[in-house]
């Protein structure tokens with residue numbers, strides 16, 4: 001499984017039956033191995049309760065399989081049929097504004113609906129029983145993109161009732177809940193679990209522990225929903241891998257937790273679709289308008305590969321302009337090939353393109369595909385042909401464990417959203433910026449979750465770990481890794497309280513710091529950090545006033561408490577009392593890597609290097625050619641030492 005496998009998302013139900021056979025033949029001819037099917041087919045298979053219309057799907061599977069393709073079947077729960085919604089309108093999700101979200105698109109269900117959970121089990125059983133042992137079905141996808149269209153948090157009656165039951169289990173008595181939530185504050189105490197409402201539509205901000213518990217509860221509902229179907233598919237389809245397609249930049253549920261129930265972690269990659277809505281600067285958006293951010297593919301593939309213990313697939317790859325972003329530019333020619341190899345370099349075992357043929361009707365007509373709606377090959381098909389040729393010359397390779405890991409923990413991200421103390425607090429963005437900073441220095445990265453094995457890393461970075469448990473602190477200490485720890489680490493307990501010893505709480509011994517006060521500054525404050533070499537770097541936003549007995553690697557230059565420590569270093573940890581960005585971040589990351597003895601390459605804005613086993617990939621996201629400084633005897637398998645714009649070079653490292 002270490003050669004790149006290729007596939008496509010196919011919607012035969014949207015095309016005349018007379019095209020199916022030819023489609024299958026062309027897919028094979030184009031070098032595809034996999035075809036994903038059926039994630040939006042419920043009402044076609046079961047047009048009325050208990051009436052099943054399997055014939056057409058049976059036939060499609062046979063045609064595809066007989067042509068030589070492996071089928072990834074899906075459960076169809078992302079789009080429940082209208083008859084079911086009419087029977088049980090309470091399945092529909094409710095938005096934060098309290099309005100019921102209606103039928104007519106997709107994802108119109110609430111994770112808290114027990115009725116829907118039972119119906120999902122029922123239909124998953126039908127699909128799994130029908131196709132579980134089918135000789136052409138080799139893998140399964142459960143549902144489709146859990147948080148698509150912001151559907152993880154739902155404020156329905158079912159959610160309220162489920163949340164109350166969940167709280168009762170968690171706290172046992174209302175006294176415990178009141179004490180943990182601190183409801184003595186603003187006299188918001190409860191006398192029974194039945195009084196508790198959901199934290200939306202309030203006059204001011206909700207109690208932070210209430211909000212965090214609702215995030216935890218909602219995340220657990222996603223896990224429960226996914227797991228229920230995984231169990232069914234496993235039972236009826238033994239030996240087949242089960243996956244789900246996670247989204248980019250989605251932190252609304254705990255992906256680590258959901259991933260533990262999957263065999264493969266899937267990722268849907270839309271580098272341009274996600275660019276304009278990102279927090280990149282306008283300059284970078286302009287620069288990468290047709291390539292996507294250079295670290296988009298790497299960030300998500302590394303994150304999901306780590307969650308999948310090495311097993312990660314791109315289940316949907318952007319093939320050209322999408323139709324759903326605020327503006328939908330064309331990728332530069334060559335980018336579909338580049339994204340495909342970047343996914344592989346970062347550990348993907350397979351890349352599937354979304355979709356086979358551009359839709360002729362309904363919602364996604366402007367969304368491109370491998371083929372245009374008339375069946376003629378579009379640019380992505382040409383680039384796929386090149387990937388297929390290149391695949392033939394690349395030896396198999398498996399991605400190895402990196403020496404640097406980023407700790408990413410979902411509850412800490414929720415916590416920072418709940419108590420930002422700074423309207424523009426970059427939160428999840430911090431992870432992307434640190435990731436990009438490290439990658440631009442040529443460092444390969446893993447991600448770890450708070451429960452993961454931390455041993456063996458030379459360095460672990462904690463960009464934003466607001467909640468650090470005693471156990472995690474102990475395992476960080478035992479890991480022997482050098483630690484680079486961002487501001488706010490350990491500043492809240494799991495209950496969203498301030499630790500008794502103040503921030504950084506459980507990390508205090510390790511970093512030797514006590515945070516005395518925090519402030520957040522507007523951009524116009526223009527404060528700076530003075531490094532030991534005398535250079536000054538601007539920063540803004542979050543700042544901490546700390547005391548320490550360890551050596552001070554940098555100080556604040558400020559009208560307020562001038563000279564107070566900005567970076568503190570002990571033998572094991574570097575602690576940052578602010579959130580560095582831009583050149584300051586880059587300088588700190590370089591220093592930290594040097595300190596941990598990790599080799600760095602020269603920072604190049606547009607070029608990224610990634611290693612997969614002995615293979616080294618170089619990607620040029622820029623509009624000008626780039627020359628690699630290479631030893632004379634280097635043998636390129638793909639490309640040369642001059643990488644053209646949007647090009648890829650690959651060689652073997654001895």
Ligand code: GAL
Pocket residue numbers: 144145148268270316322323324354364367
């Ligand atoms: C994904 C979704 C697909 C399709 C695609 C279009 O988010 O899973 O079904 O809508 O976007 O880019």
